[in-house]
Amino acid sequence: MAQVTIRINGYAYSIGCADGEEDHLEAMGRELDERVEKIKAVAGTAGEARLLVLAALMMADELSDLKGEFSTLRRQVARLQSSPVGEDPKLGRRLGKLAKRAEEIAAGLEHP
Numbered sequence: 001m002a003q004v005t006i007r008i009n010g011y012a013y014s015i016g017c018a019d020g021e022e023d024h025l026e027a028m029g030r031e032l033d034e035r036v037e038k039i040k041a042v043a044g045t046a047g048e049a050r051l052l053v054l055a056a057l058m059m060a061d062e063l064s065d066l067k068g069e070f071s072t073l074r075r076q077v078a079r080l081q082s083s084p085v086g087e088d089p090k091l092g093r094r095l096g097k098l099a100k101r102a103e104e105i106a107a108g109l110e111h112p
Helices: 022-043 048-081 089-110
Strands: 002-008 011-017
Touching: 002 022, 011 022, 022 048, 048 089
Parallel strands: none
Antiparallel strands: 002 011
16 A cells, blocks of 8 residues: 655645555645635635635535536437437537547546
């Protein structure tokens, strides 16, 4: 098991992770630190716990929006797949674009 030290709001946190996941964990730590810094720029300094809760709520809100968009796109793709694509070339192109967007959202959910 690997050990990574990430810095959030000036504090160091040692976190264990699977071997090979160090870069991903460090990237997530940087993302969280950036969000904390944005909150501080708007709201000023606050307690560490409050800053982390606000950042977590912002990230949870974004994740919720992405899940909703992904779900909508999956329904649209399913509906388009069940229609006669061969009869309408525009429909085929739209289906391809929707599938690509759904894959992008899924990849973002897997690796924020």
